Amino acid sequence: MSKRPTEIVLHTESNTLELGYEDGERFNLPAEFLRVLSPSAEVRGHGPGQGKLQVGKENVKIKDIEGVGNYAIRIIFDDNHDSGIYDWDYLYDLGVNREQYWADYLKQLEEAGFQRKGPDPDLG
Numbered sequence: 001m002s003k004r005p006t007e008i009v010l011h012t013e014s015n016t017l018e019l020g021y022e023d024g025e026r027f028n029l030p031a032e033f034l035r036v037l038s039p040s041a042e043v044r045g046h047g048p049g050q051g052k053l054q055v056g057k058e059n060v061k062i063k064d065i066e067g068v069g070n071y072a073i074r075i076i077f078d079d080n081h082d083s084g085i086y087d088w089d090y091l092y093d094l095g096v097n098r099e100q101y102w103a104d105y106l107k108q109l110e111e112a113g114f115q116r117k118g119p120d121p122d123l124g
Helices: 031-036 088-096 098-111
Strands: 007-011 016-020 026-030 062-068 072-077 085-087
Touching: 007 062, 016 031, 016 088, 026 031, 026 088, 031 072, 031 098, 072 088, 085 088, 088 098
Parallel strands: none
Antiparallel strands: 007 016, 016 026, 062 072, 072 085
């Protein structure tokens, strides 16, 4: 059974998406984090090993959020990326595992010879 958020709030000042759950659990997910981990084919590819490392997304902002049925949201970013469908399970997984996913992303950047510009987003 999916853990559906009972509250979804876009904080434009901090550029984060806040998810609240019935049991009181809350996650604040920065726009950059959501963008580089988009579930879209553009980011993940169409099969194993086909994903594309996202670079230069430090200043990306969320322009809008749209509901997709009763199971997901589509996040529209200001770099015109809008093809990721973030279902409830994926959003919850991102919240629970955000520190590990961010560390993995930073490691991938380093291994590819890229370096982020600016401070890491607050994943607290």
